[in-house]
Amino acid sequence: MPATCVVGLQWGDEAKGKIVDILTEKHDVVVRYQGGANAGHTVVFDGKKFKLSLIPSGIFRSQVPCLITGGVVLNPASFITEIEGLQKEGVSCENLRISDRAHVIMPWHFEEDRLMNRTTTGEDIGTTQRGIGPCYRDKVGRSWAIRMGDLYTEAFAERIYSLCAVKNKILYGMDPAGGESRLDAEKIVSDYLNYAQRLRPMVTDTTAYLLDALDENKKILFEGAQGALLDIDHGTFPYVTSSNSSGVGVCNGSGVAPRHITKLIGIIKAYTTRVGGGPFPTELDNEIGQHIRDEGNEYGTVTKRPRRCGWFDAVAARYTARLSGASVLSVMLLDVLSKLPEISICTEYEIDGVRTRNFPSQVDDLRKVKPIFITVPGWQQDITGARRWEDLPENARAYVQLLGKLIGTPVEIVSVGPDRQQTIFVDSSSL
């Protein structure tokens, strides 16, 4: 039965949350399957603004179950705070379920994230400092990993004591200034047992839940976090996150087989942004970049860091659309470009004098990229009131069509503002 995925095709922050919130109405289950509290999703409706980190953006429709599956890494403390914040606003979290396979972010992961931010190439990864990378590393390493299900076993306290002994040595070796025994095992056991008790009613086998839901022909909506260029295997390594944030991550993160995926909506901003380190070929380190930052309020939801802004990079988006298997596109934040007299799009890269439409696999090649741009006229009028494709000025329509053409994927949705209402569903016959 239909399973739809919403996946960011850039470096994250493409406004996926808004689209998930809208599509939830037509689905029976919403699933977060990778990443952790490094993500920040904003949902706006009825004049209210909600910021989400780990909780799926489907949470606002109380009849729809929201699952956090085994591919996610979960910090119980911040997760409980997020739930409590929503409950205070009258949002029910009754329908939230967490996989017993999800890995738990432990206090040492934060310390390790802080100490390991720098790559061997010298530039900072610029992580969100939420312990994401170290938790995934321990998952793959197996011996030092804690999963949600482990919190409810008899051996839990004993494991924490022995893990603290090892991690204290490692942390001391990495950073002697922090002392030899900075991890207090007794406190960690007590804190995490409290979290475990609080979360107990939500913890379940979400893989079994999903497989049954598919058997029952339920419509599933998968909500990706971050963007495909941050994918651990296919992104701009090492300046990436530690999970499969492109379309390829849906199956391994959730336990749902590829044959069930019937539609993948690739989410793109009408321009490009990036937070953290790493090359960014179309970056605008000038007043146009600042203009986009101001108009788009391009400051991190999680870390509040100013986002780096640049022109739309069609080479990168074509790569990630093909990699993720995007069937359609959703173009977000088109209104942010409304005041610009001219807009550029990168259509090709030049690397060592050779032109290409292929996205390089090596970060050093990406650093060398000379972007080749085409420039098109802007529309220079307010489009935030547009509700139908025909309401958009001709130049705005031409710009959106051009993005679809360059990526080789049709545009299905255009967003002209943060509110649910400010969304245009494009009838393919009008394109």
Ligand code: IMP
């Ligand atoms: P980490 O995911 O905290 O390990 O950070 C790794 C890289 O991914 C850094 O450059 C972060 O800025 C970036 N990153 C992680 N989560 C997001 C997100 O939700 N939006 C944009 N960038 C992100």
